[in-house]
Amino acid sequence: MLGPLVVLHELGHYLVGRWFGVGAEAFSVGFGKEIAGYTDKRGTRWKLSALPLGGYVQFQGDMNPASVPDADAPVREGDFQNAALWKRALIVAAGPVANVIVALAIFAAFFMVFGRPVATEQAQETVISSFSENSPAQQAGLRVGDRIVAVDGEAVGSYRDLVMEVMLYPETELDVTVERGGENVTIPVTTLSDERVDQFGNATIVGVIGVYGSAVEPVFEPVGPITAVGMAWHQSLDTVDMMLVGIKQIVVGDRSVKELGGPITIAKVSGEQLSLGWLEFTSFAALISLNLAFINLLPIPALDGGHLAFYAVEAIRRKPASPRSQELAFRTGMALVLGLMLFVTVIDIAKLPIFGS
Structure with a gap:
């Protein structure tokens, strides 16, 4: 998981650096002792190293892979430290941007494959159908048939949105806005702290308000x-x-x-x-x-x-x-x-x- 993502991060640095004419002395997959590698025509040493915990790119003129300049090295064309300030900034920012692009690509692929839920169907999911035992929402005054439209000012368009807005705030007072009789009513609700344990034994503390949404068959559109x-x-x-x-x-x-x-x-x-x-x-x-x-x-x-x-x-x-x-x-x-x-x-x-x- 970490190895390829870190390598893609470093590849972002390398590609933008190469675009701006900055030389790279080494690009390593992994850390430590070199196991195998070769030097390309630009003088970059591409290598596979012993510890497969990511990787690094070492630009020309750097003392180490953290881009600390080598004060004793002669000034050469293509040194990272001699590049214009804006170019250095873009080269450095390219690593995190590469990781963001990876996440965007994954999420976008999911949406293209599965589509998005139809808004009207999602809205029906947030209509309260029942309450759990000792429900803080029921105790605060919410009723069956209320449609939850916002939590602490954040719009809620689906039951998943509702869960995401509540789960991060255990034992916290939240302003829950519901649509009731054609009007919006805001009611403060203090969440409960609930420990959830998954099938692997991982425990997570989440906030809950004790409501169940209406059972609606999800409809997706491409x-x-x-x-x-x-x-x-x-x-x-x-x-x-x-x-x-x-x-x-x-x-x-x-x-x-x-x-x-x-x-x-x-x-x-x-x-x-x-x-x-x-x-x-x-x-x-x-x-x-x-x-x-x-x-x-x-x-x-x-x-x-x-x-x-x-x-x-x-x-x-x-x-x-x-x-x-x-x-x-x-x-x-x-x-x-x-x-x-x-x-x-x-x-x-x-x-x-x-x-x-």
């Missing part, structure tokens, strides 16, 4: 490529919004850090999704690809977002930040990234069955 891409874009934005909400809740303490996952969790869930079929696995790949794009765009030195932040400073100051400040920021950024990797890996290991989860 869509063309342009419409599918637009729908894929909205799907990607919704996914990123879920990530942001989840991270915020972990930071403020509304969710446990145990819900974070690193490479071990990704490997475990990837295997589980693959066991369910290629559709589930591919959908999970889109989610991970968006995660890679999001993480790499964080303004942390040593990540793509950190480089872009320095380029923004350079554009404002009309000159680069001092080598000393860049080195200090890079070391700090590396410490943060490695610390986070260690933290989530410890959580991953602690969740393994051998430790009693």
